[in-house]
Amino acid sequence: MLAWVDWASHLANSPGKQAELLAFAASLSEQWMAVLKKNPANPDRGATAPDRSPVNDRRFNDPAWDQWPYDLFRSSFVNQTKWWEQATQGVWGVDPKHQRLLAFGAKQWLEMLSPANAAVFNPVVLKRTIAEQGANLARGTSNFLDDLRRQLSGQPPAGTENFVVGRDVAVTEGKVVLRNRLIELIQYTPTTEKVHPEPILIIPAWIMKYYVLDLSPHNSLIRYLVAQGHTVFCISWRNPDAEDRDLGMDEYLEFGLHAALDAVTSVVPGHGVHAAGYCLGGTLLAIGASAMARDGDTRLVSVSLLAAQTDFSEPGELSLFINESQVALLEASMAQTGYLTSDQMSGAFQLLRSYDLIWSRMIDEYLLGDRRAMTDLMAWNADGTRLPAKMHSQYLRRLYLNNDLSAGRYPVTGRPVSVGDIAVPVFCVGTASDHIAPWRSVYKLHLLSSAELTFVLTTGGHNGGIVSEPGRGNRQYQIHTRAAGDGYMAPDEWQATMQTHPDSWWPAWSAWLRERSGDVVAPPLIGAESSGYPTVCDAPGEYVRN
Template identity: 35%
Template sequence: MSDTGDRSRKKPTDEPSLDDYLIKDPSSFALNLARMVEQAGKAAAAWIEPREKGLKSDLLAEPLTDMVRTLSKLSEYWLSDPARAVEAQTLLFSNYLAIWTNSIRRMTGEPTEDIAAPDPKDKRFQDEDWSKNAFFDFLKQVYLVTAKWGLDLVEKAEGLDDHTRRKAAFYVRQLVNAASPTNFVLTNPELFKETVTSNGMNLVNGMRMLTEDIIAGQGDLRLRQADHTHFRLGENVATTPGKVVARNDLAEIIQYAPATDKVFKQPLLICPPWINKFYILDLSPERSFIRWLVGQGHTVFVISWINPDARHAHKDWEAYIREGIQFALDTIERRTGEKKINAAGYCVGGTLLAAALALMAKEGDNRVKSATFFTTQVDFEHAGDLKVFVDEEQISALEEAMFRDGYLDGTKMLSAFNMLRSSDLIWPYVVNNYMKGKSPLPFDLLYWNADATRMSAANHSYYLRNCYLENRLSRGKMMLARHRISLADINIPVYSLAAKEDHIAPALSVFVGSQCFGGDVTYVLAGSGHIAGVINPPEKQKYQYWTGGKAEGNLSDWLDNAEEHPGSWWLHWQDWIEAQSAKKVSPRHIRDNDSDVLGDAPGSYVMIRI
């Protein structure tokens, strides 16, 4: 087996003292273990109680069944040929034998070389005892060898269709990440030492936090990724001054107060995703995109979607377009007198905006004069690992549960997104919270990430089937309001932003989708991922972005010829939007006696939690 990192020579003189692993106060340790067991019982009770009362139904059966079904297909390939199976097993055991031999040589004083080493970017094995202590070094190398072997089984399996291979790789990665020795007290030197030093108090605190998080999830685990007590909507996040100027059963429309002597004549409407909440664009003031937009002279309107419940079960995409986007356009026209506006959509909010623009083109509604899409997919052929959850069997099972309740519980979607990066978004917090017993740090972005929303049954079913499963939007086959819509009918200027490391809307997927529009498209690639690539204030001077004109040919060729720029894409977009509409007018102040005003931003819908 090839190395996974730089080889390092190990000598027995590196061995640490065992004193760090010896319990100093057995009575205190035993008492804390008893307290931990007591807290674990409370956690179990918090999980069981809502299920006994019929308040919670699990959707675990189908995902587990799908995982077993998928990995069974993988096993069939390797077990169908005894020679092939023996070859795979021999490769694994030969690496185990090499690791064991090195361990024996190390104990006798000989220098050795690692059979496997972690990637330098892997933060899990940073404690020095992963290298200095022979036992933990052995565990580390066995784990790394086994992990690579398992992923290679998927890569080398023949006869798997692309969807099955993608699912198999995804599920193997989940198992690999879950089985890491860094996730367990007895196999992680840092956790072991923490437990000994605190006489097990870390485990008591961890079980208490686990109980609190299950209670917060009303029977499901709501893994805390940030200190939620530090943030308050309207006080230190979502603080850009503005007013709610319209409201219906599905959306509030927020108009933000001007901050410049002149404003652009054409207002800007932002359509955020209904998965999570709009204030990803209005985080802490120094990171708020909305505040920055206002400071550049834009009259900004934002749709704040309702957190739906059973009453909204039948709100489908047409409802979200009519009662969301077009309701906002009507509000803007009434408020400003403008019939020409710029529109921007983020993630699935951009997908909805694209579908709305195609429908409006069919219906002769030409109020939107330019469109900006942030990490938005309109073609789902290369949609990434989220497609793992999308096939007929899984969608049908999900629809059965959704139409029974009227919505998809937000924790289910949050869990799916976290699983896409489980090594970053799940296991580090499991270890920190429930084993080290430490509260996570305050971080506005992760606070927002945990503020999940439900999804109405009709909306989510339509989205999964028409976009992920059948890819109807990009193929010109999507039906809305009795119209067969086509993205080619969107002839306005388009700014399409992708993020290079995006795991939700991959850069390739956004690139291919950008070729579907009928007008002039400016494709820009930002550094970092789905969130950090978008929320990147110029003052931070972080990351970079690439420009290269239209999205033509293939992405690798486009990137080879693109120009790299340091810092944020925000200023580049500002130049682009000014080229579409440079004319300015007097600012649109929101007066105290304004009869449209229903309350202060960020409004009431954003406060509804699951």
């Protein structure tokens, strides 16, 4: 409402913008009238059928949308979308964040009101209904009732039963060698006779189950690294409950990163560690590595940040959900429960891609009656985690609202840390279609660090761009290493300059790690009593099943 009042009041005092919108509406009206004349009953229609209208919207790709009156419905929707895009931009005096919020809100309303979402206006649905004599709508109703039943009873979506943790996903062999109140640490079984001496420690985000990096055997990043001769350890975060409300970022560093690093260096003594963090796990790693550099701790030999932000000044559309008012509302809610539910988190993420994740699914499953095939990544996405109240509040305020890390204000053990203190080589991955950690935001690490920095831009989104195994179609990436101390290149210039390589970025990362590792040696023991970290249980452990 505040954003709308800001926009409406300034628009009311902007006669130039009003005139511009009126002229634009008039031009769109002419286009709409031209479509209206396509009516076969109209005598002015002419003998020749009009050419297909170019519409850059894949929901209208089917040729059935070219027929009257469906092209009229499509034209009305497209014209409304164009007008609101113009109306919400460039109004003098409107707060930029309010402008973005209003444009986002208008987009959500338009997505909901699309003619594609209504059976009576969607020619594809009508054609299917006639051909099947309504059987598709009967299946769709059954699908809807099944989804509603699952939602009300707290059951996972249909099809997730085909992706059981430890049976179908998260099946890379290994042992849990550490369990504390917050994490289980998994050491994976080597599959090569020799391994690189420096182990890899993976820190996934605590807002998700770790096995996004260990899905099915064919697309498991962890299994791939093990097959390349690396000794791999991975943190599995415990799913918190109300009793964990007071766990904060300090505890996630102490019982998470530092406890795991202590275990890894005890199991593989005498060697440095390649640390890799994904999403907020990468942000946590950047904070921890900065503190280690400040304190003279030299156990890390490299840092890899996968779709992880260190500067939150431009976090993309996710910032629309994060302001002082909304954080205060979340804190009030979490004061009651002690945590943030996974449904609250996933709801925000779904709105960032509402057509792909909400409306197109409803059309397929409820109107066309076709259940979408469940994939391992979709099943993992439905296996959500909760977030402790204190930690969630701290990272929203310190990182998103205040941007303390990039400004050198983030405190660890009472003293601020600086990402600029990290001197070891850094490998950083951004994904081109990321709505959670936009790649230009990830790229801002170039402004914070003068260390050797290898940046990769890969196709795909926040999850799909990282889970991008070799041989997967329609994948490509760009890569460049900036030597320590070299000058800055703007992201758009970087993207326009760097060569594009086909296929997955995984082999490039493996080669980068290999170049910064020593000669291969015999694999370390797993769960050895002598290391102080004996086997607790088999991978994937117990925390991931909670």
